[in-house]
Amino acid sequence: MAPTTAYAGPMSDGDDLQYVTVHGYRRAYRMTGSGPALLLLHGLGCDSSTWDRVIAPLAEHFTVIAPDLLGHGASAKPDADYSLGGYANGMRDLLTILGIDKVTVAGHSLGGGVAMQFAYQFPDRTERIVLVSAGGLGREVTPLIRFLTVPGSGSAISLATRRPWRRLVAGGLRGLSRSRLTATRDLGEVARIYESMADPATRRAVQRVTGHVMDWRGQYITMTDRTYLATIVPVLVIWGADDLVIPVSHAQVARDQKWSDVHVLPGAGHFPHRDRPDDVVRILLEFVASHEPATYRRATWRAMLRRGAQPALDSAPSADSPTVTVAG
Template sequence: MAGRKSLRVQTRTVHGHRRAYVLAGRGPALLLLHGVGCDHHTWDPVIEHLSRRYTVIAPDLLGHGDSAKPRADYSLGGFANGMRDLLAILGIDRVTVVGHSFGGGVAMQFAYQFPQYAERLVMVAPGGLGPEVNPILRGLTLPGGSTALAVAATPPVYAALRLVGGRAHAIGLPGTADIPGALGVLKGKADPAERDAFLHVLRAVVDWKGQVVSMTDRAYLAREMPTCLVWGSRDTVLPVVHAQRARAVIPAARIEVIPGAGHFPHEEKPDQFVQILDDFIAATAPSVYDAKKWRTALRRGRAGEAARVGLRIPKDLRPEDLAGAPEPARTAG
């Protein structure tokens, strides 16, 4: 897929803080949310193609990229609120929300908090589906994590990591699939404001034991919303078996595992990613918010919904169990 044409980064002030974003294309709206430590550039390999068919909004989340980096609310709910308000300022009423990694958690939170604004939910290797997470991220939440990150981001150390890591990735050593993405996250963390914001966000969702935030307690609310999960089969940040946990709590979710991709499938396999997204949007009608159904589901709660549709989290899953799995039938009602 060809590289992205140059797009102007625009800014708006929301609640006193600068919010940066790119806006391109015409058609149904797509809100693209990046992961922790990244920015809108993670979507560079796909944004031009998507903008031919959709109105694409790709923001830098607060604390990232060209957006402000204040001492502020970096919770999932805070980010979801910020996206709602940015969309309101831009005059965009409804979106298919697409989130990668931490951004997948924000996407889920956005759909949960503001179902009337969300037409579909697409999560790309999202957090929140189990405690397992790369041990380097767990280590960065410990005392001294900021110092270690600062040292790793200094130009000479970063250059050495890039050289060694790049060569290891190039020859395909086991466990190196996500080195390019990790180096992209590390770049720029020598800046104290960017580093502090990154750690603030990370520590809100991860501690030394693993992920502390879970979407499974409210994922049943997505049963009425077209939902798709995309994962890379070689993900070393969040294990691909988490996708099947999502299927257990969102039975109608479409699951796509891209062979050979790591934690950044939209960067590594952009053509396949765009095809999956196009197919999913073409095959599904936008969700229609029904306040009565929403209230009924909330009153039943997770246990009531699980009992009603027979939800169960499978055990002992392997990545090969997911590859090529057929899309399950959508739950009626």
């Protein structure tokens, strides 16, 4: 018998995290603001706090829901389903518990892959898609992440994160991140991920996630064979021009598909929502204001699946949809 879904909250541990129990597992999330729902999905090894520089300004316009994905942050880290489809199902269940029917779903890195999977599985609940330096648009990814799929990498990471040198390594990474070098821009966030990997449960969960979408050669689970389906949903793509984790060239997929808006931000790396939070908020607000929510029509969805390409639709983005690079 399948486990039941129970509403166990909201509860709080003293900060802005709340908790529900879904299928027997604790799920942590942040929820604030009012207005249309905006779901923010973090990247691999991160948690909902990665959005802390944009949540408050976005909450002035939206009901913002920022969960810790299963296996991350304060959520449970069980021996469970860590596939993109499993994450998409978990987001559907969380939203259902919270009484939210439809969302604009935004995802960073791994969260971008989950956002695309959510829109693919639940088009009737997706109003818009926002991809921030997203996974799932090409094979290339930094060797540091691909290393997680190599046999024995768990033991190597366990050794590398032991207490005697953990503080020294993390401090060094943070110090390097404060330099003006492009190559060290993201090391402050890398330090947080590095420290979290000292926990065996977190390490196991992150490796399970990674193994579902890539091997030592790169990402083998991508949405490139289904990107044509996104032409009936407004899609915003934001990428850091200096991204050394997932190359900015992956944004070309969005350009080729004539998605709604593509923005490449100079002076930003893999975490543009932290490097240039004001610009990310402004771009997202302008995108939502200028693009009405998608309306799911089963007949249209069926026609697109049968043809494998975009049918002639009045609601589809124009072939001359702009590509925008934010200067400054």
